[in-house]
Amino acid sequence: MPESTRSVVLKVNGLPVTVASGTTVAAAILMTGSSIRTSVTGEPRGPLCGMGICFECRARIDGIEHQRTCQILCSQGMEVHTS
């Protein structure tokens, strides 16, 4: 379990998601059942490497594009948009 049981509420594609503090944004997106990215030929994609190398988990966080969601922790009120 993430270090703390404190919970954090963020929005993924406009829908509120409650996660334990210490949860990565990538894990939060997967919990919603959504894929994270659409590839250049239109395929749904999810995380591959889990360590900030492959860029398959990139999404927009609080208005900033191309954030590697596997290396960013969820914070209260965060707004995440997948493509």
Next chain:
Amino acid sequence: MSEHFDILVVGAGPAGIAAAVSASDSGKRVGLVDDNPAPGGQIWRSGASPGAEADQWLTKLNASSAIRLQGWRVIDHPERGRLRAERSQECREFSYGQLILATGARERFLPFPGWTLPNVMGAGALDAMVRGGLPIAGKRVVVAGTGPLLLAVAAHLSRRGAKVVAICEQARPGRFVPFAAHLLSEPRKLLQGVSYLTATRGTQFYTGCWPIAATGGEKLESVTLERSGTKWDVRCDYLACGFHLVPNLELAGLIGCRIDDGFVSTDELQRTSVEDVFCAGEPTGIGGVDVALLEGRIAGFAASGRITEAVKLAQRLKRRVGFVRALRDLTALDPKLKKLAAGETIVCRCEDVSYGAMRKHAGWRAAKLQTRCGMGPCQGRICGTAAEFLFDWRSDHDDSHVRPPVFPAMVSSLRTTHINTEHDDSLIVPGTSTSISKETP
């Protein structure tokens, strides 16, 4: 406006932590740069108790005078003695007297039909997701690929309540004999192995076995496995598949460190071919956490002038050479794995370039120019590594062709006289004339 460190360490996994702790004992100003939210690297990832040894080192790190530069990703080495790094929308420079590279390794991925489906990911990657909060209890997981990581991941996921339905190791049983023989001389590793086997009791462990296809609609639903010509389908929620590890050499390559046979070349005190640049851990050879800790300590002592201590530890390192070799032999890939990808199987996931499109070309450079493979944001870290095995091509990662930035960076970060406040959210990928704007083309 760069911040100066006598000794700067890049990467806060076991090697980097050991290097920073050992170097800071000398009273030098030590910095530890790492791109993750917390130190520990991949193996001592936070989100679960990583064990007593990790706790010990993390406690030592906290007690040390080393300055933690967490969340900073190094993107460039604009000149000798200076690194440039980004964090979120910020860019900074760190100057150094001596540099210790502890950039770790990543999993090797091999393409097969369906490997691009969501919920097919690396073995370490699924483990990282779970440590990062992904619920896994009750989920059906197939763990596949090669190397000791598979069993470690399967054990951890089982303890978290996952139903690990199969562990598929590509190596044939004969390859385990020398590896197991080596483990007998390392009781701690042996005990660890036994604990993994206990945790995965009841799970089918296949050798000489691998996934040949993953199927599903919007995400993974089923995996087809093959062993000695027999094929069968397994329904699952996740496929955790990684073919051992490859070192992260980009920064070492950019700095100009000599790379031999796919690894950074060092002397017995972890000195690279570039003056004042040391390297420790997986980039010098995949040897696991014990070797990484030793090399990190040696580099930390050597960089801070405590040569006697460094030399003493270097003697101990020699005894580990056998394990590194046994691991390499165990994880040598079966040539049949070259045939997993079909013509239409995507190899380059950034640019969606197929195996068939890449195969037509004579080498990596030609394929890049003609198909754009390796020119997306991962900069060929995934497909270049696969292409080295699939086509016997040399990609850019093990030679002097590394160009800055070593990760996609903000345009503002690339200016020679950079400003750290300006916002520009387009990413520049080196080796291309295009930038990735809001939407990937």
